[in-house]
Amino acid sequence: MDWAGGWFAAENYDAARFVLQRGIALVYVLAFVAALRQFRPLLGEHGLLPVPQFVARVPSRLAPSLFHWRYSDRLLVAVAALGALVAAALVLGLPQAGPPWVPLLAFLLLWALYLSVVNVGQVFYSFGWESLLLEAGFLAAFLGSDRVAPPVTVVVLFRWLVFRVEFGAGMIKMRGDPCWRDLTCLYYHHETQPMPNPGSWFFHHLPRPLHKVEVAANHATQLVVPFLLFAPQPVATVAAAVVVVTQGWLMLSGNFAWLNFLTMLLAFSAVGDGVLDRLLPWSVGTQAHGPTPGWFAVVVLAVTALMVVLSYWPARNLVDRHQKMNASFNRWHLAGAYGAFGSITRRRDEVVVEGTEDDDPFTTDWHEYEFKGKPGRTGQIPRQWAPYHLRLDWGMWFLALGSPSQHRWFTVFLLRLLEGDRPTLTLLRRDPFAGRRPRYVRARVFRYRYSTWEELRRTRQWWVRQERALLVAPQNLQNMHQLF
Known part of the structure; x- marks a missing residue:
């Protein structure tokens, strides 16, 4: 035939x-x-x-x-x-x-x-x-x-x-x-x-x-x-x-x-x-x-x-007035609906995760964990990752948009940092403790904006950030284990 x-x-x-x-x-x-x-x-x-x-x-x-x-x-x-x-x-x-x-x-x-x-x-x-x-x-x-x-x-x-x-x-x-x-x-x-x-x-x-x-x-x-x-x-x-x-x-x-x-x-x-x-x-x-x-x-x-x-x-x-974005209509992920950015956020908030080896949770000696893709240090220009997908970094962006109670994984993430868990640390760009276990971890929310041309020339900073809130108060390993 x-x-x-x-x-x-x-x-x-x-x-x-x-x-x-x-x-x-x-x-x-x-x-x-x-x-x-x-x-x-x-x-x-x-x-x-x-x-x-x-x-x-x-x-x-x-x-x-x-x-x-x-x-x-x-x-x-x-x-x-x-x-x-x-x-x-x-x-x-x-x-x-x-x-x-x-x-x-x-x-x-x-x-x-x-x-x-x-x-x-x-x-x-x-x-x-x-x-x-x-x-x-x-x-x-x-x-x-x-x-x-x-x-x-x-x-x-x-x-x-x-x-x-x-x-x-x-x-x-x-x-x-x-x-x-x-x-x-x-x-x-x-x-x-x-x-x-x-x-x-x-x-x-x-x-x-x-x-x-x-x-x-x-x-x-x-x-x-x-x-x-x-x-x-x-x-x-x-x-x-x-x-x-x-x-x-x-x-x-x-x-x-x-x-x-x-x-x-x-x-x-x-x-x-x-x-x-x-x-x-x-x-x-x-x-x-x-x-x-x-x-x-x-x-x-x-x-x-x-x-x-x-x-x-x-x-x-x-053609539906209540159009769904990125929806799968069957379990096989065939003939789906696609789309992106139906809404645009006007301000950028970022969750900054920090740890300290000090026994005092009120210390000023906090060090920032650096992620591979999401904005962190203000003097660091964002890197090119696409078409590779950094899943933890994307999760951190969604975390900044809502309550941590909606992201149970983030609580486990903080626990893994306190444990010095090596597989988890491989997801990061830099561990400030080089694999050692911190005594406490915390998470703060910062408002980020791009620097202006003048600010970039003067300070060599790509971002300007200002603290907005404390998202997770200092937690040690004992506190975190009580949550599970």
Whole structure:
């Protein structure tokens, strides 16, 4: 049975498939490496939110995961290492050189393994880009191998995914904070975003009229351009280029894990080989394909039908006045709703954690723990981390927005600092006690703002901060144990 050519095959999208499969696999490498480095101190057997406690109270039907069968830190390492190795093979294109069932199984394995991680990850894995990566990896399984033409229905499903990411983000803004409608949100965003990067300070100090132009351009990109992804070539490629440029702009101005990078990759689903051949000195180019196996065509059509059915919920959400942001409508994280920054904070508060080796809790000899990504010392410019994801640092940003009683993990975090717990300390940039146990720890809230150009020249400080409140009074190990 020969399905090659005709309506089923997208003969002009080999370059798109090349970028999608290898790029998505690269993000999976980052995700599994992050799990290897961060999951155990955050969620392991002795983590801040231990998985064994979670799976004991949440049934597998609500959060399917391999770890409902059994959890151990060793099993987590095995899962993450296997995922990283399979993803690396896909980056190199090894499974794609075989028949279509080889990359199909490889990507489905990545999806299943990472789904097991996300569904037990609790607050540390509750980000929209986790679902985005899972959905992208699932779809990539059905792009086929180099021996067959990319299925046109899967290419369209990828464009539908990009549409939901961009249009969903645009609509959540228009329905949300009024500063998006009066074009003033960027007066605040670069200063108050969760994790600034080295360029954020400079973006914040751009002229305010330019900030308004940026917001207006963002609205055009997210509310108009997504429809053009479904237009004939070369219009679809131009629309994809706009998405890539704007997402690149966002990468230059902030650390949003792999959200921007992955969205750029997904936009390539609208880029045709012919356009790339004219624009680039090299490209993958359209290849000669063999016949598409009948079984593969049947599987692709069945998955397409499944995704069409599941798309009812996110499509309805897009037109709902009470639109949900970054929502999963099923336990498999397929056909989700995406969006970001429906509201913008006007001021930046940061939780600063300190310890002392003094026996007197009223001492002035306190030393600050330094985090890898979140703002801390005022003379330290934020670092670039995206597309890598620092989960503890993001948790600290959310902590500053609400009560510590809503973040039980933070109490455990303070306990681990008092214990001098080495796995926990690896999540930090600097431990002021070099592994020794402090006598007391405390947490204070500071109001941060960027320094002005004049202040930066005079003081060489990127931030100016002022204490606002004592969040957690000095606690020693005995006090903390009484809370558990």
